[in-house]
Amino acid sequence: xxxxxxxxxxxxxxxxxxxxxxxxxxxxxxxxxxxxxxxxxxxxxxxxxxxxxxxxxxxxxxxxxxxxxxxxxxxxxxxxxxxxxxxxxxxxxxxxxxxxxxxxxxxxxxxxxxxxxxxxxxxxxxxxxxxxxxxxxxxxxxxxxxxxxxxxxxxxxxxxxxxxxxxxxxxxxxxxxxxxxxxxxxxxxxxxxxxxxxxxxxxxxxxxxxxxxxxxx
Ligand code: URA
Numbered sequence: 001x002x003x004x005x006x007x008x009x010x011x012x013x014x015x016x017x018x019x020x021x022x023x024x025x026x027x028x029x030x031x032x033x034x035x036x037x038x039x040x041x042x043x044x045x046x047x048x049x050x051x052x053x054x055x056x057x058x059x060x061x062x063x064x065x066x067x068x069x070x071x072x073x074x075x076x077x078x079x080x081x082x083x084x085x086x087x088x089x090x091x092x093x094x095x096x097x098x099x100x101x102x103x104x105x106x107x108x109x110x111x112x113x114x115x116x117x118x119x120x121x122x123x124x125x126x127x128x129x130x131x132x133x134x135x136x137x138x139x140x141x142x143x144x145x146x147x148x149x150x151x152x153x154x155x156x157x158x159x160x161x162x163x164x165x166x167x168x169x170x171x172x173x174x175x176x177x178x179x180x181x182x183x184x185x186x187x188x189x190x191x192x193x194x195x196x197x198x199x200x201x202x203x204x205x206x207x208x209x210x211x212x213x214x215x216x217x
Pocket of ligand 1: 075189
């Protein structure tokens with residue numbers, strides 16, 4: 001990694017870096033906005049796993065880059081792959097309602113996925129694909145510095161927490177990822193398939209809200 005790339009990387013990690021261009025000259029900050037753009041560019045160009053062959057485009061993330069809440073789903077589906085934005089299909093509409101249920105709008109949170117590229121036929125992400133995207137997601141989290149991470153669905157939760165525990169054991173518990181509190185909610189696609197479970201999703205959201213409110217005190 002070149003010195004300049006390394007500095008942009010550190011800036012994307014949220015680490016304030018000062019570049020001494022010349023020992024005698026005052027230090028100069030690496031622009032955060034540039035570091036974020038660089039990260040977006042790297043994701044867009046990524047060819048680290050075979051999903052790059054079948055994607056229409058990589059799906060970086062969307063929302064408020066200074067959000068307190070960061071929602072992390074599984075992977076883009078067909079609509080997301082075509083539009084280049086996470087959670088824009090039917091599941092996305094329900095996710096928007098879930099966000100409204102905690103008193104927020106979609107543009108007040110940040111939404112990303114574990115995988116940036118769509119797995120063919122929406123199959124589950126494979127370990128090598130998750131690994132290939134790991135650094136991108138960590139850099140997004142470090143840049144946004146959310147106060148609360150919400151893992152959307154079992155697959156996101158299991159990958160983020162590196163566990164095989166079922167969703168029933170992961171929900172309703174305050175976890176932690178890289179020092180950030182993390183709560184797990186049901187995936188909206190699951191709720192569309194099993195509308196009878198919506199009450200549980202409501203409980204998940206209330207739990208996430210209570211974790212967030214406890215941080216503010
Ligand atoms: N499901 C996800 O987990 N993420 C998306 O972006 C869309 C559907």
